[in-house]
Amino acid sequence: MRIRPKDRFYTTRIYFLTGAMAVAFFVLGASLWRLQVAKVSHFEDRQKIQSLRRVRLPGIRGKIYDRNGFCLADNRPVYSIALYLEEVRRAGPWFRTIDAAMEVIGRVADVTGLTPVIDRDAIQKHIYRRLALPLVLWSDVTPQVISRLAESGCDIPGVDIYVQSTRTYPYGPYTSHLVGYIGRADPSALDEEEYSYYLPDLAGRSGLEKLFDPFLRGEAGGTLVQIDVSGYRHGELARRRSKPGGDLRLTLDMEVQQIAYQALSNYCGAVVVLDSNNGDVLAMLSTPGFDANRFVPYITAKDWEMLREDPRKPLLNRAVAGVYPPGSIFKPLVGLAAAVADPDSIHTVYDSPAVFQVGGRTVHTTGHGEVDLRAALKFSANVYFFKTALACGPDLIFQQAFSAGLGKKTGVEVDYESGGTMPDKFWQQKNRTGWSDGDTCNLAIGQGYLTVTPIQMAMLTATIANGGELYRPRLVQAYRDPASETYTANEGNRIGKMNWPDAALRAVQDGMHDVIMEPDGTGHRAAVEGFDFAGKTGTAEYGVKGEGSKHTWMTAFAPFDHPQYAVVMLIEDGDSGGATVGPCMKVLMEGLYRKMKRGQRVPGVGVLTEPGRGGLS
Numbered sequence: 001m002r003i004r005p006k007d008r009f010y011t012t013r014i015y016f017l018t019g020a021m022a023v024a025f026f027v028l029g030a031s032l033w034r035l036q037v038a039k040v041s042h043f044e045d046r047q048k049i050q051s052l053r054r055v056r057l058p059g060i061r062g063k064i065y066d067r068n069g070f071c072l073a074d075n076r077p078v079y080s081i082a083l084y085l086e087e088v089r090r091a092g093p094w095f096r097t098i099d100a101a102m103e104v105i106g107r108v109a110d111v112t113g114l115t116p117v118i119d120r121d122a123i124q125k126h127i128y129r130r131l132a133l134p135l136v137l138w139s140d141v142t143p144q145v146i147s148r149l150a151e152s153g154c155d156i157p158g159v160d161i162y163v164q165s166t167r168t169y170p171y172g173p174y175t176s177h178l179v180g181y182i183g184r185a186d187p188s189a190l191d192e193e194e195y196s197y198y199l200p201d202l203a204g205r206s207g208l209e210k211l212f213d214p215f216l217r218g219e220a221g222g223t224l225v226q227i228d229v230s231g232y233r234h235g236e237l238a239r240r241r242s243k244p245g246g247d248l249r250l251t252l253d254m255e256v257q258q259i260a261y262q263a264l265s266n267y268c269g270a271v272v273v274l275d276s277n278n279g280d281v282l283a284m285l286s287t288p289g290f291d292a293n294r295f296v297p298y299i300t301a302k303d304w305e306m307l308r309e310d311p312r313k314p315l316l317n318r319a320v321a322g323v324y325p326p327g328s329i330f331k332p333l334v335g336l337a338a339a340v341a342d343p344d345s346i347h348t349v350y351d352s353p354a355v356f357q358v359g360g361r362t363v364h365t366t367g368h369g370e371v372d373l374r375a376a377l378k379f380s381a382n383v384y385f386f387k388t389a390l391a392c393g394p395d396l397i398f399q400q401a402f403s404a405g406l407g408k409k410t411g412v413e414v415d416y417e418s419g420g421t422m423p424d425k426f427w428q429q430k431n432r433t434g435w436s437d438g439d440t441c442n443l444a445i446g447q448g449y450l451t452v453t454p455i456q457m458a459m460l461t462a463t464i465a466n467g468g469e470l471y472r473p474r475l476v477q478a479y480r481d482p483a484s485e486t487y488t489a490n491e492g493n494r495i496g497k498m499n500w501p502d503a504a505l506r507a508v509q510d511g512m513h514d515v516i517m518e519p520d521g522t523g524h525r526a527a528v529e530g531f532d533f534a535g536k537t538g539t540a541e542y543g544v545k546g547e548g549s550k551h552t553w554m555t556a557f558a559p560f561d562h563p564q565y566a567v568v569m570l571i572e573d574g575d576s577g578g579a580t581v582g583p584c585m586k587v588l589m590e591g592l593y594r595k596m597k598r599g600q601r602v603p604g605v606g607v608l609t610e611p612g613r614g615g616l617s
Contacts, residue, residue: 057220057221057222057223057240057241057242058165058201058202058218058220058242059201059217059218059219059220059221059242059243059244059245060075060165060218060242060243060244060245061073061075061167061182061202061216061217061218061244061245062215062216062217062218062244062245062246062247062248062480062482063075063247063248064179064208064209064216064247064248064249064250065247065248065249065250066249066250066252066253066254066257067249067250067251067252067253067280067282067477068253068254068255070170070171070254071170072169072170072171072175072179072250072252072254073167073168073169073179073208073209074167074168074169074170075165075166075167075168076165076166076168077163077164077165077166078139078140078163078164078165078166079140079141079143079146079161079162079163080136080137080138080139080140080141080161080162080163080164081108081112081114081136081137081138081141081145081149081159081160081161081162082134082135082136082137082159082160082161082162083101083104083105083134083135083137083158083159084134084135084158084159084160085097085101085123085126085127085131085135085158086158087157087158088100088101088104088157088158094124094127097127098120098123098124098127101123101135102120102123104156104157104158104159105118105137107156108137108149108156108159111148111149111152111156112138112141112145112148112149113145113148114138114141114145116137117137117138118135118137123135134160134162136162137159140166146161149161166202166296166297167181167182167202167296167297168293168296169181169291169292169293169296171254171257172291172292172293173261173289173290173291174254174257174258174261174285174289175252175254175257175292176207176289176290176291176292177207177284177285177286177289177317177319177414178207178208178250178252178284178317178414178475179207179208179209179292180204180205180206180207180208180209180210180211180292180415181204181205181206181207181209181292181295181296182202182203182204182205182209182295182296182297183202183203183205183295183297183298184201184202184203184297184298185201185202185203201217201220202217202297203217204216204217205295206415207414207415208248208250208413208414208475208476210415211413211414211415212248212476215245215246215248215479216245216246216248217245218242218243218244218245218482219242219243219245219482220242221239221240221241221242221243222239222240223239223240243482244482245482246479246480246481246482247479247480247487248476248478248479248480249476249477249478249479249480249487250281250475250476250477251275251280251281251282251474251475251476251477252281252282252283252284252475253282253283255595256273256282256283256591256592256595257282257283257284257285259283259587259588259591259592259595260273260283260285260588261285261287262587262591263569263584263585263587263588263591264285264287264569264571264584265584266287266288267287267571267572267574267584268287268288268312268313268318268571268572268573269286269287269318269569269570269571269572270284270285270286270287270318270319270322270454270568270569270570271283271284271285271319271454271567271568271569271570271588272284272285272319272454272455272457272458272473272567272568273458273565273566273567273588273592274458274459274461274462274471274473274565274566274567275462275564275565275566276461276462276465276466276557276563276564276565276566277466277563277564278471278474278493278494279459279462279471279472279473279474279493279494280473280474280477281412281473281474281475282565284319284320284414284455284475285319286316286317286318286319286322287318288310288312288313288314289314290307290314290315317414317416318454318570318572319414319453319454319455320410320412320414320416320417320418320453320454320455321416321417321418321453322418322453322454322570323418323420323421323451323452323453324451324452324453324454324540324542324551324553324570324572325446325447325448325450325451325452325540325541325542325551326446326450326451326452326457326538326540326553327445327446327447327538327539327540327541327551327552327553327577328380328382328445328446328536328537328538328539328540328553328577329446329457329536329537329538329553329554329555329568329577330443330445330446330450330452330538331376331377331380331385331444331445331446331536332377332464332508332511332512332536333397333400333401333404333460334385334388334389334397334443334444335373335376335377335385335388335504335507335508335511336400336464336498336500336504336505336508337392337396337397337399337400337401338388338389338391338392338396339373339500339501339503339504339507340396340400340499340500340501340504341392341396342392343501343503343504345373345388345391345392345504346372346373346374346503346504346507347372347373348372348373348388349370349371349372350370350371350376350383350384350387350388351369351370351383352367352368352369352370352371352376352379352381352382352383352384353367353369353383354366354367355367356382356383356386356441358386358437358438358441359436359437359438361438363382363383363386363441365382365383366379366381366382367383368381368383368384371384372507373388373504373507373508373511374507374510374511374514375511375514376511377508377511377512377514377515377536378511378514378515378518378520378521378522379520379521379522380515380522380536380537382444382445385444385445386441386444386445388444389440389441389443389444390437390440390441390444393440394424394425394435394439394440394443395424395425397443397444398422398424398425400498401422402422403470403498404459404460404463404470404498405456405459405460405470405472405495406420406422406452406456406460407419407420407421407422408420408422410453410455410456410459410472410473411472411473412455412472412473412474412475413474413475413476414475417453417455418453419453420450420451420452420453420456421449421450421451422450423439423443423448423449423450427449428449431449446538446540447540447541454568454569454570455473455568457553457555457568458473458555458566458567458568459471459472459473461555461556461557461566461567461568462557462566463498464505464508464509464512464557465509465534465557465563465566466563467505468497468498468499468500468505469494469497470494470495470496470497470498471493471494471495472493472494472495473493474490474493476490477489477490478490509534509560512534512535512536512555512557513532513533513534513560515534515535515536515537516533516534516535516556517532517533517534522537522577522578523535523536523537523554523556523577523578523582523585524578524582525578525579525582525583525586526554526556526578526581526582526583526585526586526589527586528586528589528590528593530593531558531559531589531590531593532558532559532560532561533556533557533558533559533560533589534556534557534558534560535554535555535556535557535567535585536554536555536556537552537553537554537576537577537578537581537582538552538553538554538555538577539551539552539553539574539575539576539577540552540553549573550573550574550575550576551570551571551572551573551574552570552571552572552574552575552576552577552579552580552581553568553569553570553571553577553581554568554569554577554578554581554582554585555567555568555569556568556585556589558589558592558593559596564596565592567585567588567589567592569581569584569585569588571584
């Protein structure tokens with residue numbers, strides 16, 4: 001049969017369509033091979049990226065100890081009740097899952113007796129922001145609550161105990177100004193790795209926690225969490241443990257710190273106790289204080305406002321940041337400065353009447369008759385030191401004060417330290433007027449524009465006690481790296497030696513001894529039966545003349561013949577150094593005396609040895 005042209009047209013079209021279909025199947029097969037074979041590893045990697053979330057786990061902060069091993073900054077586990085939303089997930093809109101979560105929260109509350117603190121809005125925010133992480137329902141619950149949940153809550157879906165680490169300060173009210181406190185760190189200031197979620201990291205905000213934050217802060221860990229397309233957690237695939245930071249051991253002695261706290265009572269003031277033989281800070285207290293535990297993990301706005309608005313300024317570390325005129329506790333330095341120019345000046349006798357004329361001004365004070373340096377210190381005779389300062393000139397006093405560490409920061413390891421003010425002639429001309437004899441007399445008794453900190457005066461007292469050796473106060477005794485089992489000593493706190501004549505130094509020491517041990521000494525109220533020590537009282541006026549506002553001081557070193565302790569106590573707005581500070585100093589010295597007898601550190605009691613570790617009294 002002959003094929004017509006029309007039939008040939010249909011045959012050609014069939015061939016064409018068949019070829020096109022073959023090409024299409026070839027392209028489809030090649031694409032499937034490319035997707036399922038050639039590119040399989042690429043798509044597997046992308047699938048893993050989209051289904052995995054990296055969670056940053058905060059590092060474990062190092063600990064801070066006192067010299068005897070008492071822990072001042074520790075870490076403790078916080079047990080929380082958490083809900084894993086993937087286990088109560090409901091199909092459909094989110095409100096169904098939220099309803100299920102609220103039902104679970106109600107059941108847990110019935111079992112444990114806790115009041116719910118999570119509402120629907122909190123659950124919704126968690127879903128949108130941190131769905132892969134557990135939702136904490138109650139934080140820092142008691143062991144009793146955990147026990148009730150374990151006994152009665154086994155059939156509640158999605159609920160588990162969630163454990164985190166937090167900072168704790170066992171001696172918070174006593175050490176908060178020194179140790180400081182922590183707060184939540186800024187995620188942008190953390191390491192450069194990218195994480196999907198950050199669990200709250202802790203960073204130092206004040207005190208040693210702030211100054212040594214890079215050393216104390218541990219190395220962060222992490223975990224890989226697998227999620228589905230909705231963001232629900234399906235399990236943990238890998239975990240890298242967090243590593244602890246380094247530890248600090250302080251020179252602080254918690255027993256002495258607590259004795260100082262008892263002595264200062266409810267006054268606004270400060271106490272500094274140094275080891276006079278090396279400058280170690282044995283106690284440094286500022287009152288009123290605060291409890292650093294209130295800042296963990298964050299302080300409430302109400303509590304922060306109360307601390308900031310408190311007129312007693314509990315956040316101020318008066319021991320290093322408070323600046324005050326020293327008053328008569330500056331007089332020993334004036335006597336030593338005069339002896340540098342003229343060693344025989346310690347034997348000079350000046351009449352110290354009740355009225356003294358300087359320039360066009362008449363000064364009314366307490367009269368003491370004719371006195372030398374030793375007697376002038378005992379009675380705190382103002383006119384004697386007026387005449388001594390005028391005889392040697394102010395420049396030598398400035399030079400000795402600067403050499404002894406006044407007018408500048410001591411360098412102790414505490415933040416916000418002040419250097420005080422040493423108003424020499426250049427300062428006076430720049431800030432006030434020219435220098436006059438009246439300014440010299442003010443300087444001689446620790447008044448005028450002169451200001452110091454308690455830590456500076458403790459440093460000066462230690463230098464007088466040990467014979468002129470000048471030590472920078474040291475708070476950190478040693479540190480231990482995370483990878484090490486032993487401590488490395490923090491050395492190098494000796495600055496130099498003062499050029500005071502031995503006879504002058506002994507005269508000043510004897511005069512300070514009379515202040516305490518003689519019945520008519522200005523500091524006799526601080527005397528402790530059986531305990532031989534020396535000291536100096538001070539009363540410094542401030543503010544508008546005639547208002548009667550006074551800061552009261554007392555310095556001391558003990559025992560007298562073999563000094564171990566150099567002590568400075570300040571009480572704001574007192575009556576006088578002897579009347580206000582004396583009884584408080586007595587409490588402190590009684591505590592130190594008991595401690596030294598127990599540790600056999602008092603000459604005549606036994607062999608001088610370091611006290612062993614024991615409980616606080």
